Amino acid sequence: MTQLIDIFASIGLWSAVLRIATPLILGTLGALLCERSGVLNLGIEGIMTFGAMIGWLSVYHGADLWTGLLIAAIAGGLFGVLHSFLTVTLGLSQHVSGLGVTLFASSFSYYVFRMVVPVANTPPTIVPFQPLDIPVLSSLPFFGPAFFTQTAPTYLAIIIALLLAYIIFRTPMGLAIRMTGENPHAAEAQGVNPMVIRYGAVIAGSALMGAGGAFLTLAAFDSFFPTMMQGRGWICIALVVFASWRPGRALFGALLFAFFEAFQLRMQTMLGGAVPYQLFLMTPYILSIVALALMARRARVPQALMQPYRRGER
Amino acid sequence: MVRDLLISRRAVIASGIALGASTLVRPVHASAPVKVAGIHASPVENAWNSRLHKALLDAAGEGAIEYVFSESVSGTDYPRAMREYAEQGIQLIVGECYAVEREARQVAAEYPQTSIVLGSSSEQTSDNFGVFGAWNYEAAYLAGMLSGKMTKTNVVGSVGAVPIPEINMLINAFAEGVKAVNPDARHLVSFTGTFFDPPKAREAGLAQIDAGADILFGERIGTADAARQRGIRSVGSLTDYTERYPETVFANAVWNFRPILDAAVADVAAGKAVGRNYTPYSLMKEGGNDISYVKGVAPAEAEEAMEKVRAEIMAGTFEVPRLLDAPK
Numbered sequence: 008m009t010q011l012i013d014i015f016a017s018i019g020l021w022s023a024v025l026r027i028a029t030p031l032i033l034g035t036l037g038a039l040l041c042e043r044s045g046v047l048n049l050g051i052e053g054i055m056t057f058g059a060m061i062g063w064l065s066v067y068h069g070a071d072l073w074t075g076l077l078i079a080a081i082a083g084g085l086f087g088v089l090h091s092f093l094t095v096t097l098g099l100s101q102h103v104s105g106l107g108v109t110l111f112a113s114s115f116s117y118y119v120f121r122m123v124v125p126v127a128n129t130p131p132t133i134v135p136f137q138p139l140d141i142p143v144l145s146s147l148p149f150f151g152p153a154f155f156t157q158t159a160p161t162y163l164a165i166i167i168a169l170l171l172a173y174i175i176f177r178t179p180m181g182l183a184i185r186m187t188g189e190n191p192h193a194a195e196a197q198g199v200n201p202m203v204i205r206y207g208a209v210i211a212g213s214a215l216m217g218a219g220g221a222f223l224t225l226a227a228f229d230s231f232f233p234t235m236m237q238g239r240g241w242i243c244i245a246l247v248v249f250a251s252w253r254p255g256r257a258l259f260g261a262l263l264f265a266f267f268e269a270f271q272l273r274m275q276t277m278l279g280g281a282v283p284y285q286l287f288l289m290t291p292y293i294l295s296i297v298a299l300a301l302m303a304r305r306a307r308v309p310q311a312l313m314q315p316y317r318r319g320e321r
Numbered sequence: 322m323v324r325d326l327l328i329s330r331r332a333v334i335a336s337g338i339a340l341g342a343s344t345l346v347r348p349v350h351a352s353a354p355v356k357v358a359g360i361h362a363s364p365v366e367n368a369w370n371s372r373l374h375k376a377l378l379d380a381a382g383e384g385a386i387e388y389v390f391s392e393s394v395s396g397t398d399y400p401r402a403m404r405e406y407a408e409q410g411i412q413l414i415v416g417e418c419y420a421v422e423r424e425a426r427q428v429a430a431e432y433p434q435t436s437i438v439l440g441s442s443s444e445q446t447s448d449n450f451g452v453f454g455a456w457n458y459e460a461a462y463l464a465g466m467l468s469g470k471m472t473k474t475n476v477v478g479s480v481g482a483v484p485i486p487e488i489n490m491l492i493n494a495f496a497e498g499v500k501a502v503n504p505d506a507r508h509l510v511s512f513t514g515t516f517f518d519p520p521k522a523r524e525a526g527l528a529q530i531d532a533g534a535d536i537l538f539g540e541r542i543g544t545a546d547a548a549r550q551r552g553i554r555s556v557g558s559l560t561d562y563t564e565r566y567p568e569t570v571f572a573n574a575v576w577n578f579r580p581i582l583d584a585a586v587a588d589v590a591a592g593k594a595v596g597r598n599y600t601p602y603s604l605m606k607e608g609g610n611d612i613s614y615v616k617g618v619a620p621a622e623a624e625e626a627m628e629k630v631r632a633e634i635m636a637g638t639f640e641v642p643r644l645l646d647a648p649k
Contacts, residue, residue, distance in 0.1 A: 019527060288513075
C-alpha cells in the first residue's frame, strides 16, 4: 500500500502522464474535429505515421523543430484533402476510405524514408525538443517538476484542446461544424455549405493528427522507425467516443489513458516478481474499455456521422 | 528445459565434415558466390535484423555471397516471400520464423532444393530447414559484472520486449552477472509488451530510474534514451549503441550473426544439408557474441574481473547459466 502511495507521490509519474498523453491528445482532437463534421477518419494511424516520418525527415535535413512540426501538420492536412475527396466529394464509405488512407500513408512513409535515408545499423538521430521550464511555475515544489517541465509541443497540445473546445462551442464556425455533423441539410438551409465545412474540418483534423505523430519523433524519441506508431491512432478513435465528442473530455481521456500507462510501468517495476507483467500491460486498455462503457451510455453521437451528404437528396 | 550444450554429436560431426568438405569444394565454387536472400519481418534498422543485415552485407562485400533482401515482411506474407525467392533460384534463405514457425516449415518441404536457415523458437529441423537463436547472453552476463560494480544505489534495471526464452535468457544472464559481483544489488525488470516501441521503452526506463535504478540494461532501443535524459549509464544489447549514446551506453552485449552465416553458407557451398541447429555458433567462443565496452568507465578491478571471466568463457572453463524462465 505504501508503495502505491509512493507511486502517486512521485514526480516522475505525473510528468510521464503528460508526455505519454501528448500524441494522444493531438490525435484525439483531430479525430474529434473530423467526426464533429460528420466524417469518420480512420486514416489516423497512417497520417500519424506519415507526420512522424516527414516531421523527423525535415529536421534531419536541416529544418528547425517547429518547421518540422508544421510540415508534419501540413502533410497531415494533405491526407485530409485525400480523405475528404473520397468521403465528401465522392461520398464513399468512410470506413473503407479511412483504412485505405491508413494503408497508403503508412506504406508511403516507409517508402519515402527508405528512399531518402541511408540504411544504417540504427537509424540516424536528430536533436529533439528539450524540456522547457516555464518560469515561476516550474519552480513550484512538486507541481513544478511534475507538470511544468515538459517539451513545448505538450503545452501546445493542451492549449489546442482548450482552443478547440472554445471554437466548437462558442463560435459561429463551431456551430456550423456541429450542425453539419448533426444535420447537413439543415445546415445547408441556413446558408452553410456542408461540403466546405467537412473539407475544412477533415483537413484541420488530419493536420492535428500529423502533428501528434510528429511528437513521437521530435520530442518523445529522436528517430523514425516505420513501425513505431503501434496503434496509437486507434486508441485516439476510441478516446473520441470516450470523450462523447467533447474536446475537454478528450483531453481528460487522453490524460487518463496516459496515467494508466505510466502507472502500470511503475507497478511492473515494483511488483514485477509477484504479479504477471501482462496484467499491468493490459490495465490501460481494460480501464479504458470500462470507462468507455460507462461514458458511452451518455454519449451523443453526431447524428450525420458516416453519412455522405448529397445536395438535394433526402 | 536447459541443456548443457546444444552441440549434439551429430552437429559436431556434421560441422567437421562441412569444414573438411568446404576446403575440398571451395576452389570449384569460388567463382560462384552462394545466392542468399534475407527475409526480414521488421525494418532492417531493427536491432535484431540489423545484425543479420550487416553480416550479410559484409559477406556480400567480400564476394562470399550474393545478397538480396526483403524487409518488413508481415507474417501473412512471409511464406509467399520464401516461395518467390525459392522460385528465383536462391540457394539459401535466411531470416526469422518466430511468427510463422509452421508455415515456414511447410514452404521448406515444398522446395527441397532450397536451403533455409531461420531464427526460430523451435529446434525442429528438416533436411533443408535449419534454425538458429540469437544468443548474446554470455556478453550480457559480462556487462552485468561491470554494472554490478558500478551501481551506487545498488539497484539496476532491465527493460525487455516480451518474456520469450531468448529475451529471458538475456535479462537473467545480465542479472546473474550483477549478482556475481554484487549479491546485494536489486534488479528491476519490466516488459513493454511490444517488440518495437522506443518511446514506450523510454518511459519504462524512466519508471525504473524513478524506482532507484542507476544502471539500465536496454534489451530494446529506447531504454538508453531514458538513461541519457537522467544522466545515468546504460547497457545495450545485440548491436553496439555506444556510437548513438556516447556518454550513456558504456557496454554492449553484441551479437554477431556472421559465424552462423558462414557456417550455413559453407554447408550450402559444400552441397550439405542445412537441417541443423546453428545456435552454437552464437556462443562467445565461436565469435557469435561478445562484450564491447568503453574502457575506464567501470572501475579497473571490475574490468579486470570481467576480462578474467571472459577468458574463461572463451576457454570453455566457465559457463554462463542459461535461465529460460521469465525474470522476476
